[in-house]
Amino acid sequence: MKRANGRPLKARGRPREFDRDAALERAIDVFWRHGYEATSVSDLTAAMGINPPSLYAAFGDKEKLFLEAVGRYQEQRRQSLTKAFDEAPTAEEAVRRVLREAAGELAGSSHPRGCLLVMSDTNCSDASAHVQSDLAQRRAAMKASLKARIDRGAAAGELPRGTDTGALAEFYTTVFQGMAMQARDGATPKRLLATAEAAMRAWPRGVKRS
Amino acid sequence: MKRANGRPLKARGRPREFDRDAALERAIDVFWRHGYEATSVSDLTAAMGINPPSLYAAFGDKEKLFLEAVGRYQEQRRQSLTKAFDEAPTAEEAVRRVLREAAGELAGSSHPRGCLLVMSDTNCSDASAHVQSDLAQRRAAMKASLKARIDRGAAAGELPRGTDTGALAEFYTTVFQGMAMQARDGATPKRLLATAEAAMRAWPRGVKRS
DNA sequence: CTATATCTATACCGTCCGCTACATTAATGG
DNA sequence: CCATTAATGTAGCGGACGGTATAGATATAG
Numbered sequence: 001m002k003r004a005n006g007r008p009l010k011a012r013g014r015p016r017e018f019d020r021d022a023a024l025e026r027a028i029d030v031f032w033r034h035g036y037e038a039t040s041v042s043d044l045t046a047a048m049g050i051n052p053p054s055l056y057a058a059f060g061d062k063e064k065l066f067l068e069a070v071g072r073y074q075e076q077r078r079q080s081l082t083k084a085f086d087e088a089p090t091a092e093e094a095v096r097r098v099l100r101e102a103a104g105e106l107a108g109s110s111h112p113r114g115c116l117l118v119m120s121d122t123n124c125s126d127a128s129a130h131v132q133s134d135l136a137q138r139r140a141a142m143k144a145s146l147k148a149r150i151d152r153g154a155a156a157g158e159l160p161r162g163t164d165t166g167a168l169a170e171f172y173t174t175v176f177q178g179m180a181m182q183a184r185d186g187a188t189p190k191r192l193l194a195t196a197e198a199a200m201r202a203w204p205r206g207v208k209r210s
Numbered sequence: 211m212k213r214a215n216g217r218p219l220k221a222r223g224r225p226r227e228f229d230r231d232a233a234l235e236r237a238i239d240v241f242w243r244h245g246y247e248a249t250s251v252s253d254l255t256a257a258m259g260i261n262p263p264s265l266y267a268a269f270g271d272k273e274k275l276f277l278e279a280v281g282r283y284q285e286q287r288r289q290s291l292t293k294a295f296d297e298a299p300t301a302e303e304a305v306r307r308v309l310r311e312a313a314g315e316l317a318g319s320s321h322p323r324g325c326l327l328v329m330s331d332t333n334c335s336d337a338s339a340h341v342q343s344d345l346a347q348r349r350a351a352m353k354a355s356l357k358a359r360i361d362r363g364a365a366a367g368e369l370p371r372g373t374d375t376g377a378l379a380e381f382y383t384t385v386f387q388g389m390a391m392q393a394r395d396g397a398t399p400k401r402l403l404a405t406a407e408a409a410m411r412a413w414p415r416g417v418k419r420s
Numbered sequence: 421c422t423a424t425a426t427c428t429a430t431a432c433c434g435t436c437c438g439c440t441a442c443a444t445t446a447a448t449g450g
Numbered sequence: 451c452c453a454t455t456a457a458t459g460t461a462g463c464g465g466a467c468g469g470t471a472t473a474g475a476t477a478t479a480g
Contacts, residue, residue: 013456014446035333038247041438051459052439058457062438118391122332123245136395170392170401171408178388181328182380185346191380198381202411223426224476251468261429262469268427272468 020058023048027059028069032112035120036066036131063131066120073116074138081145091153095146095172096200102176103192106183115180117142143173160206168204175199230268233258237269238279242322245330246276246341273341276330283326284348291355301363305356305382306410312386313402316393325390327352353383370416378414385409 026047031039041062045052059065081098088094107113121128121135147169154165179192187195236257240249251272255262269275291308298304317323331338331345357379364375389402397405 010448011456012448012454014458016457017446018457034335038333038335040335040436042436053441053460054458056439119332122329122391122394123248124333125244125248125250139395164404167401167404167408170397171405174388174392174405175385175409176388177391178384178386181332181387181391182384184332185349187380191377194374194377195381195384198377198412199385199409200412201414202408204411220478221426222424222478224428224478226427228427250466252466263430263471264428266469 016054016058018048018050018054023050023058024065024069024072027065028073028116029112031066031069031120032073032114032116035122035124037124037128039066063128066131067134070116070120070135070138074142077117077142078145081142085145085149090156090158091150092158092200092203094149094153095203096196098146099172099176099179099196099199100193102179103196104189106180107187107189107192113186114184115177118177118180119184139173143169146172160204163204171202172199226264226268228258228260228264233260233268234275234279234282237275238283238326239322241276241279241330242283242324242326245332245334247334247338249276273338276341277344280326280330280345280348284352287327287352288355291352295355295359300366300368301360302368302410302413304359304363305413306406308356309382309386309389309406309409310403312389313406314399316390317397317399317402323393323396325387325393328387328390329394349383353379356382370414373414381412382409 026049027044030043030047033039034043041052041055044062044065045055048055050058055065059068080101084097084101085094088097105111106115117135117138121132124132147165150159150165150168153159154163159165175195179187179195182192182195236259237254240253240257243249244253251262251265254272254275255265258265260268265275269278290311294307294311295304298307315321316325327345327348331342334342357375360369360375360379363369364373369375385405389397389405392402392405
């Protein structure tokens, strides 16, 4: 940020003593484990290493912090999804790769189990309706981008005539969300991988488009 | 309950003024909508039409009430599952029927959306670890009974040699749980049905056992 | 009848919730 | 230097939480 005359505008007042990005990463981790409502501000401040006033000054309130955490999380996922979609030669290979990667990510040991976007707004009271609809939109966006990749494959003649690409995208979204739940229940990456391979057997085969 | 001498033992004290079974059904409905932790005792007493002391006298505490509600819910599901497993001529038809029925049940208008067993212990704090492990066991039992039906089909030569029936049961359990999440996000029975049919395309085909 | 047992409603307990008032500290602007 | 701005730690706000003490009401036992 600069002044109109181009001279640098230094931040006034006492400078923040914690790393905002690092604190946000800690918040993501906590929300990932316990979801939105079950995570208390005490949990957050403890994990972030700050006191409540610092949290509220830097992030607004618990809901804004959650939405910012979810936004960063989704952006990371979106990038790896886009990469898989662009690199895979066909829609089938794209979906296979996404599910295989998901098997490792959902049950990996470097993160909490499951998917923040899928799980964290279940079992919330009516007070969190706003959060719930926000996450539902994000999930819908992920499904839409999957459908777009499948449509691209269909346009390239990879799928039988008359294939319902929307239903296909919804099926694989359903499998992914189910895998997230299985991960929560302790499924290993290996078992999730077997489920992913089973799901790929449902890929439409038969008469191809001209 | 009778006395040793066979004379009926009437209940002493003031009789209960509400229908315990009906109250339990109301509690199931509330837990079904909001899960375990997000449902408050106030929500429960309001829906059940009783005051806190009556709830605690009749059901113990919130956790015992929840587990009793889940137990009744699961017993109902178990019966319809057993019926489908017994009536279907093959394992494939049994699974197809279960998924088709699930499409209607999970998104039907006569109940809350989704599945009490699948969703209601997500996003709980560590204080509910006992409830979470109880439900995880119940989910494992449902998956085990699905595997048992598939094994029966495998023993009857319905499946290719070397089919991993455990992985197959886990795949369809995953699809079911994913369908429950989709139902929460507003999927219609029709769309869930399309997902169920897609999942059935993954049923193992090929060389059958002798 | 009295004694006992149990359900009922009111009113409240201590604890944790999300959030903030306040005084203090540490930086810049002039 | 002093005024201004903003982040910090402490301490606590009003309210909702799960759960209960208590007193009154209503049944059976004898």
